[in-house]
Amino acid sequence: MSSNAKHLHSIDAGHYKNTASCETEVMPIPDIVKISMSQNIGAPCKPLVKKGDAVKVGQMIGDTDAFVSVPVHSSVSGTVTGIETQRSAAGGNDTLVVIETDKKQELEEGIKAPEITDQPSFVKAVRDSGLVGLGGASFPTHIKFNPKNIDDVHAFIVNGAECEPFITSDHRTMLEDAQNVIDGAVMIMKYLGTEQGYIAIEENKPDAIANFDKLLAEQGITNIKTFKLQARYPKGAERVLIYEITGKHCDAGVLPADLGVIVSNVTSVAFFGQYLKDGVPLTKKRMTIDGDAVNTPKNIIAPIGTQIHDIISFCGGYKSAPTKILMGGPMMGRAIFSDQMPIVKNNNAILAFSKKQAFIPEETACINCGRCHLACPFELLPTGLADAYEQRDAQRLSDLKVMQCMECGSCSFVCPARRPLSFMNKLGKAVVKEAGIK
Amino acid sequence: MENQYYDNLTVSSSPHLVTGLDTRKTMMMVLIALIPSFIVSIIVFGPRVIALTLVCVAASVFFEWGYNKMMKKTQTIEDLSACVTGTILAFNLPSSFPFWMAIIGCFVSIVIVKMLYGGLGRNIANPAIVGRIVLLLSFTTQMTTWPVTRFAHTDATTGATPLAVLGEIAKGKGGTLPSNMEMFLGFIGGSMGEVSALALLIGGLFLIWKKIISPIIPATFIGTVFVFSLIYYGVKGGDYSAIHMAVFHVCAGGVMLGAFFCATDYVTSPIMPKAKIVFGIGCGLVTMIIRIWCAYPEGVSFAILFMNVMTPLIDNFAIKKFYGGAKKNEK
Numbered sequence: 001m002s003s004n005a006k007h008l009h010s011i012d013a014g015h016y017k018n019t020a021s022c023e024t025e026v027m028p029i030p031d032i033v034k035i036s037m038s039q040n041i042g043a044p045c046k047p048l049v050k051k052g053d054a055v056k057v058g059q060m061i062g063d064t065d066a067f068v069s070v071p072v073h074s075s076v077s078g079t080v081t082g083i084e085t086q087r088s089a090a091g092g093n094d095t096l097v098v099i100e101t102d103k104k105q106e107l108e109e110g111i112k113a114p115e116i117t118d119q120p121s122f123v124k125a126v127r128d129s130g131l132v133g134l135g136g137a138s139f140p141t142h143i144k145f146n147p148k149n150i151d152d153v154h155a156f157i158v159n160g161a162e163c164e165p166f167i168t169s170d171h172r173t174m175l176e177d178a179q180n181v182i183d184g185a186v187m188i189m190k191y192l193g194t195e196q197g198y199i200a201i202e203e204n205k206p207d208a209i210a211n212f213d214k215l216l217a218e219q220g221i222t223n224i225k226t227f228k229l230q231a232r233y234p235k236g237a238e239r240v241l242i243y244e245i246t247g248k249h250c251d252a253g254v255l256p257a258d259l260g261v262i263v264s265n266v267t268s269v270a271f272f273g274q275y276l277k278d279g280v281p282l283t284k285k286r287m288t289i290d291g292d293a294v295n296t297p298k299n300i301i302a303p304i305g306t307q308i309h310d311i312i313s314f315c316g317g318y319k320s321a322p323t324k325i326l327m328g329g330p331m332m333g334r335a336i337f338s339d340q341m342p343i344v345k346n347n348n349a350i351l352a353f354s355k356k357q358a359f360i361p362e363e364t365a366c367i368n369c370g371r372c373h374l375a376c377p378f379e380l381l382p383t384g385l386a387d388a389y390e391q392r393d394a395q396r397l398s399d400l401k402v403m404q405c406m407e408c409g410s411c412s413f414v415c416p417a418r419r420p421l422s423f424m425n426k427l428g429k430a431v432v433k434e435a436g437i438k
Numbered sequence: 439m440e441n442q443y444y445d446n447l448t449v450s451s452s453p454h455l456v457t458g459l460d461t462r463k464t465m466m467m468v469l470i471a472l473i474p475s476f477i478v479s480i481i482v483f484g485p486r487v488i489a490l491t492l493v494c495v496a497a498s499v500f501f502e503w504g505y506n507k508m509m510k511k512t513q514t515i516e517d518l519s520a521c522v523t524g525t526i527l528a529f530n531l532p533s534s535f536p537f538w539m540a541i542i543g544c545f546v547s548i549v550i551v552k553m554l555y556g557g558l559g560r561n562i563a564n565p566a567i568v569g570r571i572v573l574l575l576s577f578t579t580q581m582t583t584w585p586v587t588r589f590a591h592t593d594a595t596t597g598a599t600p601l602a603v604l605g606e607i608a609k610g611k612g613g614t615l616p617s618n619m620e621m622f623l624g625f626i627g628g629s630m631g632e633v634s635a636l637a638l639l640i641g642g643l644f645l646i647w648k649k650i651i652s653p654i655i656p657a658t659f660i661g662t663v664f665v666f667s668l669i670y671y672g673v674k675g676g677d678y679s680a681i682h683m684a685v686f687h688v689c690a691g692g693v694m695l696g697a698f699f700c701a702t703d704y705v706t707s708p709i710m711p712k713a714k715i716v717f718g719i720g721c722g723l724v725t726m727i728i729r730i731w732c733a734y735p736e737g738v739s740f741a742i743l744f745m746n747v748m749t750p751l752i753d754n755f756a757i758k759k760f761y762g763g764a765k766k767n768e769k
Contacts, residue, residue, distance in 0.1 A: 409453030
């Protein structure tokens with residue numbers, strides 16, 4: 001396997017990595033945290049605590065028997081003051097466990113480094129850690145690390161590509177937490193039985209690449225190597241990354257394991273490396289706080305469940321009234337409706353934009369320029385898909401392979417007519433599903 | 439500001455960033471790319487070039503503005519597409535062309551070809567090209583009466599274009615073609631914006647460099663014209679060498695203007711790169727067939743119009759081949 005001469009289509013979305021040199025600051029424990037029970041892509045957890053219960057750091061406070069699920073742990077020590085239901089950013093309803101903190105941060109008794117002896121105990125340790133895909137998808141990691149065809153998996157890719165503009169938290173992880181990334185990757189590769197490991201990093205982060213090269217050489221690790229990616233968007237998308245490294249096209253709906261690779265976000269791997277040492281579950285998260293409505297953009301580590309306005313206060317408060325607050329980056333991140341929402345495991349950035357930065361000009365007529373087609377990593381035809389969506393033509397949408405779209409937003413970004421092409425693809429998928437076309 | 443809460447935020451679908459390049463800026467780039475040709479044209483034909491261009495631009499913008507006003511539609515003149523249409527139409531006219539006739543051409547281009555089909559992005563043919571064809575068929579005399587260049591050593595007030603001379607030669611009436619260097623630089627008779635291949639090439643390369651247009655259509659269009667003449671004159675023979683005639687055909691008439699500025703019109707050319715190849719080759723072939731075997735000395739505008747209406751068909755063929763995913767892995 002080697003670097004491909006050919007690359008998938010990509011765009012230059014700008015980098016805006018304003019916080020790349022900001023060392024991570026640990027945020028003080030807020031007065032109140034609200035921990036969501038829906039922190040993975042599968043089934044939400046049921047609260048295991050009730051009002052008045054005392055909780056400690058790392059205590060499991062939510063779990064379920066569903067197959068696709070991951071337990072939730074308390075990020076603070078304190079007292080449960082209530083179980084709330086709140087509308088989530090995705091539009092559903094979330095159950096939140098509200099905890100008033102005592103700021104002592106006492107650790108739950110019995111927390112110790114996990115004993116991993118074989119594949120099942122490895123998978124159990126991953127689930128117990130509360131780990132989900134921290135790159136944004138929040139897919140339960142223990143399911144990803146337990147593929148049906150484990151013998152066919154021969155490569156493990158650590159995804160250190162942070163192609164979303166503004167976000168630098170993965171970059172900081174790679175600089176500040178590199179040893180944990182290596183330790184985690186070595187352990188994961190051991191129990192996946194993969195011979196080759198890659199740490200994929202974009203070429204605009206030479207410090208991170210040099211850091212890993214140095215550490216790997218010092219420790220004599222030869223089966224993991226760094227892989228340099230183009231500094232373009234969306235190189236960090238799983239299906240794009242797999243192509244760039246292995247040269248294999250990964251269709252939507254195909255598991256990377258079917259192509260013999262498993263991809264994991266660098267922050268997930270770093271956390272797992274740390275978990276191997278102390279056994280403290282996923283309770284805090286490194287995040288980039290940026291945007292022109294924030295006084296002091298920084299990288300922070302905050303307990304999961306911290307409300308966004310508390311985080312912004314820690315970053316010097318609002319510089320001006322925010323018009324838009326994003327969870328995640330500007331290309332695929334979600335605009336939220338309130339700064340009282342708590343952060344969840346897969347948040348890697350909070351961006352607060354003023355009216356000026358949040359402004360997106362009005363849509364005009366399509367001029368058929370084809371830039372959307374040239375921007376699409378999968379060579380789809382977004383303008384054709386948008387026309388088919390406007391006619392609610394499910395067959396045409398399906399013929400034009402709307403289901404292959406990963407909603408990276410490249411088409412909308414480049415459109416000179418400012419058409420919401422990516423959004424129409426999302427809606428188009430719903431049309432196809434409704435029509436029941438396979 | 440102290441810890442203030444906001445729960446009245448704008449919620450929209452991602453992405454939350456867009457490129458700075460919009461339709462208006464794209465059109466602006468095209469106008470900039472037309473400047474070299476404009477300058478050469480003024481040098482060759484004198485100040486009337488400025489007047490005629492301004493009349494066409496003003497008329498085009500006015501017709502678009504007036505149509506939107508009458509039909510109570512959102513005003514679209516700020517996207518500058520009418521300015522581009524007006525300029526290109528003007529470039530397709532002889533510099534002595536009467537203003538009132540040019541205004542009729544603008545009316546056809548903007549109102550009939552563009553706005554009645556639904557405005558920018560919905561027209562099936564390039565407005566400037568159709569405008570030119572309508573003027574050519576309606577006012578044939580004025581459209582084919584070419585003022586002599588300011589460098590011509592003659593007392594005549596009108597002269598023939600190189601393609602017209604070529605037609606005379608083909609009929610056995612004799613004549614002398616201008617040198618290829620004169621053709622390339624543009625010190626020849628013809629429509630005002632078409633004369634200098636060099637100036638158009640500079641503008642076209644600027645657009646390619648700025649990634650406003652893809653090089654596929656100009657390259658295949660010009661390439662086809664070149665190769666076709668090479669083969670035709672190679673087989674037929676004649677006073678001039680095949681390579682001389684190939685260069686002549688590339689520099690003559692509207693090939694350069696058409697290939698870089700008209701055939702690449704987003705709206706009326708294919709999106710898919712493979713379809714663009716077919717489109718470019720088609721334009722080149724039809725141009726040469728008309729030039730060599732048809733009654734008209736020049737065929738670029740007919741060729742582009744013909745390929746414009748073929749565009750949806752060609753694009754559809756290309757669309758059938760798509761991201762194959764797993765299929766590609768088996769290769």
